[in-house]
Amino acid sequence: MLNEKISVVTGASGHIGYALVKALQARNEKFRILIRSESKIFDGIPCEKAFGDVTDPASLEKAFEGAEVVYHLAGIIDVGGGNEELVRKVNVQGTINVVDACKKCGVRRLVYASSVDAVKPLAGDALMAEETKIDPEIIKGVYGKTKAEATRYVLEHSDDQLEVVAVFPAACIGPYDFKVSSPGEMVRMIMRGKLPVSLAFGGYNFVDVRDVAAGMIGAATKGGAKECYFLTGDVISSDDLIRVISEKCGRKPPRVKMPLWLAKSLAPLAEIYYKLSGNTPLFTRLSVDILTYNCNFCNAKAQAELGYSPRSVAESIGDMVKWIAENEGIACTIKSK
Numbered sequence: 001m002l003n004e005k006i007s008v009v010t011g012a013s014g015h016i017g018y019a020l021v022k023a024l025q026a027r028n029e030k031f032r033i034l035i036r037s038e039s040k041i042f043d044g045i046p047c048e049k050a051f052g053d054v055t056d057p058a059s060l061e062k063a064f065e066g067a068e069v070v071y072h073l074a075g076i077i078d079v080g081g082g083n084e085e086l087v088r089k090v091n092v093q094g095t096i097n098v099v100d101a102c103k104k105c106g107v108r109r110l111v112y113a114s115s116v117d118a119v120k121p122l123a124g125d126a127l128m129a130e131e132t133k134i135d136p137e138i139i140k141g142v143y144g145k146t147k148a149e150a151t152r153y154v155l156e157h158s159d160d161q162l163e164v165v166a167v168f169p170a171a172c173i174g175p176y177d178f179k180v181s182s183p184g185e186m187v188r189m190i191m192r193g194k195l196p197v198s199l200a201f202g203g204y205n206f207v208d209v210r211d212v213a214a215g216m217i218g219a220a221t222k223g224g225a226k227e228c229y230f231l232t233g234d235v236i237s238s239d240d241l242i243r244v245i246s247e248k249c250g251r252k253p254p255r256v257k258m259p260l261w262l263a264k265s266l267a268p269l270a271e272i273y274y275k276l277s278g279n280t281p282l283f284t285r286l287s288v289d290i291l292t293y294n295c296n297f298c299n300a301k302a303q304a305e306l307g308y309s310p311r312s313v314a315e316s317i318g319d320m321v322k323w324i325a326e327n328e329g330i331a332c333t334i335k336s337k
Helices: 015-026 057-063 084-105 142-156 182-191 209-221 238-248 260-277 285-290 300-306 313-328
Strands: 006-010 031-035 048-051 067-072 109-113 163-169 171-173 197-199 203-208 228-231 234-237 256-258
Touching (some): 006 015, 015 031, 015 209, 048 057, 067 084, 067 209, 109 142, 109 209, 171 209, 171 313, 182 313, 197 238, 203 209, 203 238, 228 300, 234 238, 238 313, 260 285
Parallel strands (some): 006 067, 031 048, 067 109, 163 228, 197 256
Antiparallel strands (some): 203 234
């Protein structure tokens, strides 16, 4: 099979990565996944497995051998801080390694999963369209900065040898949350009845990982070289999101709503808790700030050129609650509507 043209997915065990694996499987495509070690989550999925890491160039060259398309999703999401060196090593140097390996192996197209966090928000609620000029210097937070640096690098190295398409997903929700994302942590807390308060401020743009996966396949097959696409969904307020999650798992939404000033005061203490407990960071200074940013991203370009069609937040949350309940045994009354 190494002599046949196939696709390769880095970060296959991540939230979007696994959704992409399932989408490629549904299309009966031949693909290979780059993983660091064996995992039961891939049992029954017909794919090749290459073992390695984006920080290991030799393993990338072996993984990309014979590949026509590489989907690069491997990265570290960090809203808690304190891991800048590792985040930069994986998100920036790892992406440089991926580009180098693609060119050495004759890969035709690289689809890079950037993030809306790599884009500086416009003032107010102004509608934001795609742009290829990315400036890491004006981005707050190590995650957004490193994604901006990596995005700029891949676009600058798109050429006749390697066509690069960059996609910018919003905050991801939906099934396959094996590694417990920040939104997934909140969903689990509500399912267990451990989120006693809602938020009286902010909101964000949320998208289903399955829609992002479909958008990435569209980028590989129909996207323009050196083009960028926002793979975003609905904007929903923090309070409404918590209400929808509560309703989907059969719980009453919290009646107490935390104001912004109190959230900012408590966030530093929460960061200490996450570091000591090892739990997925949810409530940090950066995450509180992000909830106040403009998140009005326009995905019209992706709809027109990639056939992108995201589902509603309510549908995604319902499926996420159902998936967590079935896979982790958290008891709750799931509401289908």
